Amino acid sequence: MRQVNQVKLGAEFIKDTAHRESHDRCLWAARMRRDKVARIIPEWEEMRTLASEVKKHTLTHLDTYLEEFEKNATANGIKIHWAETPEEHNMIVYQLFRKHNVKTVTQGKSMTMDECDLRGFMSQRGIEILEADLGECIQQLDNQAPDHIVVPAIHKLRQDVARLFAEKLGSDPTNDDPHYLNSVMRKYMRKNYEKIDAGMCGVNYAIADTGGVAVCTNEGDADISATVPPLLVMSMGIEKIIPSMADLALYVRMLSRSALGLDITQYTTHIQRPQPGQEVHLIILDNGRSDRLSSPDYWEVLKCIRCGACMNTCPVFRRTSGLSYDAVYMGPIGAVLMPSYDLHRYARLPYSCTHCGSCGDICPVRIPIPELIFYWRGVDVERHQSQKVHDLEESAAEILLRNSKSLALGENAALWALRTLPDWLTESKLNPWAASHANPPAPQETFREYYRKNLAGDKHSTDLKEDNNV
Amino acid sequence: MKVGFFCPCYIDAVHPQSAISSYNLLRRFPQLEVEFIERAACCALPLTDMGYRKKACSLETNLVPLMKDYDAIVMPSGICSEQFRDHFDSVEQTDEVKHIRTHTYDVVDFLYDVLKVKELPWHPKFPYRVALHNGCHSLRYLLQARPTELMIPDFSKTESLLKMVEGIEVGYATRRDDCCGFGGTYAIWDAPCSGQQGLDKVNDYVRNGFRYVTSQDFSCLLHQQGVAMKHGLDLKFFYIAEILNGDAQP
Numbered sequence: 001m002r003q004v005n006q007v008k009l010g011a012e013f014i015k016d017t018a019h020r021e022s023h024d025r026c027l028w029a030a031r032m033r034r035d036k037v038a039r040i041i042p043e044w045e046e047m048r049t050l051a052s053e054v055k056k057h058t059l060t061h062l063d064t065y066l067e068e069f070e071k072n073a074t075a076n077g078i079k080i081h082w083a084e085t086p087e088e089h090n091m092i093v094y095q096l097f098r099k100h101n102v103k104t105v106t107q108g109k110s111m112t113m114d115e116c117d118l119r120g121f122m123s124q125r126g127i128e129i130l131e132a133d134l135g136e137c138i139q140q141l142d143n144q145a146p147d148h149i150v151v152p153a154i155h156k157l158r159q160d161v162a163r164l165f166a167e168k169l170g171s172d173p174t175n176d177d178p179h180y181l182n183s184v185m186r187k188y189m190r191k192n193y194e195k196i197d198a199g200m201c202g203v204n205y206a207i208a209d210t211g212g213v214a215v216c217t218n219e220g221d222a223d224i225s226a227t228v229p230p231l232l233v234m235s236m237g238i239e240k241i242i243p244s245m246a247d248l249a250l251y252v253r254m255l256s257r258s259a260l261g262l263d264i265t266q267y268t269t270h271i272q273r274p275q276p277g278q279e280v281h282l283i284i285l286d287n288g289r290s291d292r293l294s295s296p297d298y299w300e301v302l303k304c305i306r307c308g309a310c311m312n313t314c315p316v317f318r319r320t321s322g323l324s325y326d327a328v329y330m331g332p333i334g335a336v337l338m339p340s341y342d343l344h345r346y347a348r349l350p351y352s353c354t355h356c357g358s359c360g361d362i363c364p365v366r367i368p369i370p371e372l373i374f375y376w377r378g379v380d381v382e383r384h385q386s387q388k389v390h391d392l393e394e395s396a397a398e399i400l401l402r403n404s405k406s407l408a409l410g411e412n413a414a415l416w417a418l419r420t421l422p423d424w425l426t427e428s429k430l431n432p433w434a435a436s437h438a439n440p441p442a443p444q445e446t447f448r449e450y451y452r453k454n455l456a457g458d459k460h461s462t463d464l465k466e467d468n469n470v
Numbered sequence: 471m472k473v474g475f476f477c478p479c480y481i482d483a484v485h486p487q488s489a490i491s492s493y494n495l496l497r498r499f500p501q502l503e504v505e506f507i508e509r510a511a512c513c514a515l516p517l518t519d520m521g522y523r524k525k526a527c528s529l530e531t532n533l534v535p536l537m538k539d540y541d542a543i544v545m546p547s548g549i550c551s552e553q554f555r556d557h558f559d560s561v562e563q564t565d566e567v568k569h570i571r572t573h574t575y576d577v578v579d580f581l582y583d584v585l586k587v588k589e590l591p592w593h594p595k596f597p598y599r600v601a602l603h604n605g606c607h608s609l610r611y612l613l614q615a616r617p618t619e620l621m622i623p624d625f626s627k628t629e630s631l632l633k634m635v636e637g638i639e640v641g642y643a644t645r646r647d648d649c650c651g652f653g654g655t656y657a658i659w660d661a662p663c664s665g666q667q668g669l670d671k672v673n674d675y676v677r678n679g680f681r682y683v684t685s686q687d688f689s690c691l692l693h694q695q696g697v698a699m700k701h702g703l704d705l706k707f708f709y710i711a712e713i714l715n716g717d718a719q720p
């Protein structure tokens with residue numbers, strides 16, 4: 001597959017001022033709400049440490065906890081399936097649907113199912129999956145991937161939604177009042193719920209000691225899936241395990257505060273056992289997770305609780321959109337997770353980062369995202385998967401910087417250019433810096449020149465004459 | 471105390487005043503024997519940043535003998551001192567290397583943590599309202615102030631130092647520690663987003679009525695200054711030592 005060029009895709013979004021400003025404003029508002037609700041919890045930083053430690057403990061004893069969970073969940077009447085790959089995952093779901101003669105399914109938001117492209121797989125086999133999450137449903141109607149893992153349609157303006165609903169659902173294209181648009185969607189979904197044969201949803205936490213799972217949503221989409229139809233199919237990655245019900249409180253306190261700055265999600269749905277007459281299946285997916293877990297360099301990505309806080313705070317993500325990452329997981333966590341799915345395709349994502357460090361400080365489970373970005377850049381360089389321009393930059397940098405002599409020469413060249421070349425040349429299209437920047441005023445002299453003239457005195461060495469090891 | 475003064479390459483070339491003010495500031499302290507490490511070049515940050523760890527090693531190897539004999543190495547740039555402290559690890563970690571990594575400071579950390587400066591006896595004045603931009607590396611990696619993400623007690627080394635200047639009023643942009651988009655080589659390989667971030671930042675200053683901006687990292691300010699000039703905005707940028715040493719001319 002072709003390599004994703006986030007910079008190019010992001011530049012398109014940047015040019016669209018109305019959408020960029022709205023995207024940036026909405027996500028920054030979520031970040032500000034998060035700061036406010038986290039600030040009033042005195043133990044917030046200790047909670048982050050604990051949340052990280054519990055995940056670390058669980059991941060280092062994952063085999064034990066997975067077996068404990070399977071035993072308890074099975075005893076509760078939940079049927080557990082293991083899938084190594086997305087293909088296996090999708091075949092298990094398909095066979096369940098065949099057995100129950102399922103034609104239409106409602107789906108509460110699930111990143112694992114998105115990772116497996118379950119909707120695409122099922123649509124080829126004539127099974128319709130209807131998203132029950134409003135944002136996901138908007139994106140499904142628009143035939144577009146989600147922009148953000150928590151707020152999938154956050155890049156759309158309400159005018160966009162009004163136009164989309166008018167085209168797909170026959171509503172009034174001139175009415176972009178959110179209440180009206182919500183009522184249009186409600187009517188559409190209610191009609192759909194009458195014909196659903198099965199429900200699906202993801203899992204936020206699988207609790208080993210009870211064998212139950214918890215699903216956190218703001219719209220009750222998991223509840224529709226879990227209570228209306230007679231068949232419920234859930235999916236999760238192997239890393240979604242937590243040891244006990246007591247640990248759940250910690251993550252429930254942090255998830256929604258980190259994600260949207262809300263104290264708690266509107267719904268925390270506990271699925272412990274099937275209701276009378278209902279079948280409940282849970283597919284536990286590996287898809288490279290065991291390999292990630294065995295890596296000493298990047299196993300910590302498995303601690304992720306999918307809150308999206310790193311996306312809200314990322315200055316690049318907010319201005320370039322999640323769609324520009326062209327990946328299931330986008331933003332900072334996407335940049336360090338996706339290369340482990342497909343190194344070639346996602347090799348350039350780790351470069352879409354200013355290294356501001358905000359994602360590392362905001363992550364509720366303390367994933368060292370900035371360090372992992374450095375790690376993946378190093379991997380990319382070693383494998384030469386990325387753009388050739390880096391080689392040029394690097395040799396130029398090395399020659400320039402080898403020692404003071406060449407450094408001084410290089411600087412004088414830069415200074416000479418600043419002082420003597422006309423703006424149209426130094427600000428030419430060949431120089432990407434010039435697109436956004438005017439040249440700085442050229443200084444009279446370098447510090448080295450100033451030092452030799454004013455400060456060096458007798459001690460002034462003849463270093464530069466003698467030092468010829470260029 | 472024997473102090474080695476390291477002049478970062480970009481400072482030398484584009485904003486030598488950062489180094490001039492810092493060097494003269496350090497020479498005001500009688501307990502310091504300050505020596506310019508003239509032969510020391512780049513800290514290898516651009517190479518490390520781009521992922522060229524092996525290439526960075528050759529640069530780091532050259533630096534070790536030049537820097538190992540000082541009680542402290544001080545530089546007018548947080549990104550460079552952070553590079554030494556956190557990422558000077560392409561070279562073998564000998565005792566000399568470990569000494570360098572733990573004894574490298576930017577001007578702010580050196581004044582605040584090592585010299586424990588409580589006042590500036592030369593009475594610098596800057597009777598103006600100035601926006602303080604804490605550069606991301608100095609803020610989040612060197613922890614020179616509380617990043618707004620972290621729910622720890624409030625503190626700011628940069629603000630504390632600036633408040634020792636007579637007449638100064640220190641303020642912030644509305645999005646006070648949202649990255650301005652410089653990011654070193656990032657500004658070249660993702661110029662569109664970098665430029666947009668810079669524009670958002672300088673507009674934030676202007677909306678808040680600032681005319682002066684200061685930072686412990688002129689790298690950020692070089693970027694912000696270029697964007698401000700391109701858009702004809704009336705903003706002037708100072709490295710923190712220019713104000714602390716009384717050199718800043720409004």
